[in-house]
Amino acid sequence: EAGVTQFPSHSVIEKGQTVTLRCDPISGHDNLYWYRRVMGKEIKFLLHFVKESKQDESGMPNNRFLAERTGGTYSTLKVQPAELEDSGVYFCASSQDRTGEKLFFGSGTQLSVL
Amino acid sequence: SQKIEQNSEALNIQEGKTATLTCNYTNYSPAYLQWYRQDPGRGPVFLLLIRENEKEKRKERLKVTFDTTLKQSLFHITASQPADSATYLCAARRSSNTGKLIFGQGTTLQVKP
Numbered sequence: 001e002a003g004v005t006q007f008p009s010h011s012v013i014e015k016g017q018t019v020t021l022r023c024d025p026i027s028g029h030d031n032l033y034w035y036r037r038v039m040g041k042e043i044k045f046l047l048h049f050v051k052e053s054k055q056d057e058s059g060m061p062n063n064r065f066l067a068e069r070t071g072g073t074y075s076t077l078k079v080q081p082a083e084l085e086d087s088g089v090y091f092c093a094s095s096q097d098r099t100g101e102k103l104f105f106g107s108g109t110q111l112s113v114l
Numbered sequence: 115s116q117k118i119e120q121n122s123e124a125l126n127i128q129e130g131k132t133a134t135l136t137c138n139y140t141n142y143s144p145a146y147l148q149w150y151r152q153d154p155g156r157g158p159v160f161l162l163l164i165r166e167n168e169k170e171k172r173k174e175r176l177k178v179t180f181d182t183t184l185k186q187s188l189f190h191i192t193a194s195q196p197a198d199s200a201t202y203l204c205a206a207r208r209s210s211n212t213g214k215l216i217f218g219q220g221t222t223l224q225v226k227p
Contacts, residue, residue: 004157031213033213033214035215035217041219042118042217042218042219042220043158043203043205043217044217045214045215045216048212048213048214055213056212056214058214059214091157091158093157095213101146101163102160102163103158103160103213103215104160105150105157105158105159106157107155107156107157108156108157
């Protein structure tokens with residue numbers, strides 16, 4: 001079965017620009033998560049979708065971040081405008097049930113804001 | 115604040131030995147602890163989950179324990195192999211109705227032939 005895919009794998013942008021990250025979960029997985037790892041820190045939760053609804057967005061840093069999952073399939077995470085501190089690796093994960101007992105992670109998008 | 119702590123120093127062991135990694139949690143009572151493996155440039159890969167009412171869980175050469183008194187989980191890899199070299203992440207989940215995980219920083223394991 002195809003795993004969780006993320007695009008792009010790397011993105012280098014300048015401060016103030018906009019970037020959109022995409023995640024395609026495993027087919028049939030209603031639950032989709034975004035996590036982020038900034039350099040030197042642990043992986044941190046951003047938000048959780050159940051189908052197209054936001055179940056928990058308590059980890060979103062601020063209103064420059066917008067996550068969507070129209071139609072309950074793939075998800076996008078837009079950062080606008082990007083700041084230097086947004087640099088890091090953004091991971092997407094999916095699971096079959098909402099307990100998140102076993103998360104399947106994508107390889108991540110390395111975002112560098114210069 | 116809620117915190118999951120893992121040894122930040124790399125663990126170097128000889129092939130064939132048992133690797134033991136530690137995960138401690140503070141200001142937190144997780145219902146579940148999970149262990150993931152992460153290789154460079156890749157996302158975490160799920161290995162094992164242990165519930166708070168379980169003392170020990172095994173899967174092939176892997177064993178994980180959960181001590182709610184010590185607020186600690188130990189992750190063991192027996193008969194270690196160079197292919198086991200990776201970063202191992204501990205993650206905690208508060209209850210069964212949320213998928214939100216709190217991760218530790220991870221411990222890098224290097225198994226030398």
